Amino acid sequence: MPAGWYVRHVSSEDGLLAGVAQRVNALGQPAAPVTLDYFGDLQCPFCKRFTLEALPPIIERWVRPGEVRISYRALETATRDADVFVAQQAAALAAGRQDGEWSFVEAFYREQGEENSGYVTEAFLRGIAGRVAGLDLSRWARDRSDAGLADEIAADARAAVEAGLTGTPSFLIGRTGGRVSAFTPADPASFDAAIETLL
Numbered sequence: 044m045p046a047g048w049y050v051r052h053v054s055s056e057d058g059l060l061a062g063v064a065q066r067v068n069a070l071g072q073p074a075a076p077v078t079l080d081y082f083g084d085l086q087c088p089f090c091k092r093f094t095l096e097a098l099p100p101i102i103e104r105w106v107r108p109g110e111v112r113i114s115y116r117a118l119e120t121a122t123r124d125a126d127v128f129v130a131q132q133a134a135a136l137a138a139g140r141q142d143g144e145w146s147f148v149e150a151f152y153r154e155q156g157e158e159n160s161g162y163v164t165e166a167f168l169r170g171i172a173g174r175v176a177g178l179d180l181s182r183w184a185r186d187r188s189d190a191g192l193a194d195e196i197a198a199d200a201r202a203a204v205e206a207g208l209t210g211t212p213s214f215l216i217g218r219t220g221g222r223v224s225a226f227t228p229a230d231p232a233s234f235d236a237a238i239e240t241l242l
Contacts, residue, residue, distance in 0.1 A: 060149065070102070070114075070145045076111075077218060079101075079234075080214060080216070082199065082214070086131070089211065105238055112219060121158055134171070134172065135148055206224075
């Protein structure tokens with residue numbers, strides 16, 4: 044990621060996600076005119092930096108007022124074990140079935156360990172889920188085993204390949220319900236410019 048990308052840090056305690064609609068893997072109003080697809084790997088350190096430092100101003104300026112809806116999608120880049128990648132993403136998607144995926148993703152990035160250290164264990168994932176307010180952990184545990192979640196992860200991978208995305212974080216942007224295109228921002232202001240053009 045380019046230097047100077049990460050402009051400020053807003054913690055959950057500051058209310059970053061408070062009052063913002065979460066539905067399955069999306070953050071923001073379903074009727075928002077612009078959709079931003081964010082492809083990430085939960086073990087990717089660049090995704091962590093983007094999510095915790097560059098994303099908050101986008102949420103405050105565009106998502107909270109209802110102009111942009113952001114979907115979190117999976118793309119394996121940093122996670123070296125394919126089974127672990129599927130397990131951690133399925134855990135996030137299972138939280139999404141209770142409209143808590145973004146809270147799970149944010150908590151995971153806050154607790155992200157060193158790459159390839161094996162820190163993503165069953166206990167780690169349960170601990171992250173336990174930090175998602177209002178999450179029914181018994182239901183979350185059952186939902187994680189649904190084969191449909193692996194299908195969703197595979198669909199994200201296919202969409203990334205079709206769009207030519209190879210790294211994370213990567214983005215597709217477009218009018219909601221219309222065609223989305225690959226978007227390579229040079230800095231945080233690039234998001235503002237792209238969104239303003241689409242609006």
